[in-house]
Amino acid sequence: MSERYDRSRSDETGADQVSSGLSVAMPWQQQLATEAPGWQDLHDPLTGLAGSTIVIDRLRGALSRAQRSQLTVAVVVIGLDRMGSLNDELGWDAGSEILRRTAGALTRNLRSTDSAGRIGGDEFVVIADALATWEDAAAIAERLDDAVSAPMMIADRLIMMSACIGVAITAEATEEPDRLLRRACLAMRHEKRKSRDAR
DSSP: OEEEEEOOOSOOOOOOOOOOOOOOOOHHHHHHHTSOOOHHHHBOTTTOOBOHHHHHHHHHHHHHHHHHHTOEEEEEEEEESSHHHHHHHHOHHHHHHHHHHHHHHHHHTOOTTOEEEEOSSSEEEEEEEEESSHHHHHHHHHHHHHHHTSOEEETTEEEOOOEEEEEEEOSSTTOOHHHHHHHHHHHHHHHHHHHHHTO
């Protein structure tokens, strides 16, 4: 397991990746955009996990509860390794099955107060609520790493997955959910860079 923990109170540096493009909405699309989003709009269609909108909403709720209880919230971001090469080698259907199995493994290893989401192609997030110590967050990260690293049979092949994990915990009572999630993402991506450089 490759893990990085971010407990910093200072602002982090690093450029966000932004994609730009032109999108033209047809009249029927504009009508749909004004309607309340349904389940399928807020969840990842492949895994059924919460999407980014729900993740931020749940994180905001967890931070609000933490302010009242004086406990800590941790965000654990899990980035799977080798997904690009596995898609090329085994095919996209097999890659999709790996993502579904990973989502199931994460869900089975959550506490009743935790929640999981998928925030990118090979990136998952777990919000761990009501933690007393930093060690509690580290223990959860280790359990999740064990879960996603368990061997799985995919397309008649035994696949051993690995992941880079970034963890960020609340640095202050009024921390914004977007910033806490971003710190965890940056920590995970730092570990991915270290892992690539070490090869």
